[in-house]
Amino acid sequence: MAAALRIAGLKKSFGGLPAIADVTLEVAEGERRLIIGPNGAGKTTLFNLLTGDLSRDAGSITLFGEEVARLSTWRRCHRGLARTYQIITLFPKDTLEHNVALSLLGLSRRRWSMFGRLPASFYADAREVLARVGLEKVASRPIAEVAYGEKRRVEIAMALAQKPRVLLLDEPLAGLSREERGQLKSLIAGIPRETTVVMIEHDMDTALDLADRITVLHYGRVIVEGTRAEVVADPKTREVYLGH
Ligand SMILES: Nc1ncnc2c1ncn2[C@@H]1O[C@H](COP(=O)(O)OP(=O)(O)OP(=O)(O)O)[C@@H](O)[C@H]1O
Ligand SMILES: [Mg+2]
Structure with missing residues (x-):
């Protein structure tokens, strides 16, 4: 199979300190890849470099064979890359459906949010994708009025609305109750294989069963990579997580 990424x-580096020291990895088309690693390992920085939210110091990033490292975030988005953020970035006073509809505009979100109404088709798409994540009943409520777990699902809906070919999820399960984690995990498991999913998780146990392959990052380097069984059995994984 071809590489998606x-x-x-x-x-x-930030101020001379490497956050991503030297990373080489390949994610196959349709794969579910889990990226784990301790606080400060460079996981979010890696996503920021992939999306162009940060520019790299060196290295190459190809999406379906095309070099994208010099392209703007917007152009990468148009080539099928979408992400969620570790810290929720929604407009609290706007409704769920308006937030999702805005995401269809990509980078011009903020400008459009000031103009108000968007094309009707955007709202139709927004409602459809909100239904996919089980939020159709609260679609017309303001973000500020829904629970944290629901906000996290809105973020995923926003990314899915873009019909991404590669979806980057930064700790989508963080801060959720056990029940909410279960719901979100089945939602992620149900994303069709046309979409390649790369998911960051801080806690190794939470998301293991969603992954085809796992990459362990530590101090900005890939220290272990392989199937679930290989990564769990590798002494380096235990060293990073248990400190011995
Ligand atoms: N914009 C920035 N400016 C300066 N330093 C940064 C910036 N972004 C990240 N860093 C540093 O880079 C390193 C990696 O951070 P990063 O946020 O990528 O880690 P992470 O693996 O996502 O951690 P966590 O599990 O806590 O989310 C850290 O030392 C962090 O302080
Ligand atoms: Mg992070």
């Missing part, structure tokens, strides 16, 4: 020799 190929990263080679990727580097990014």
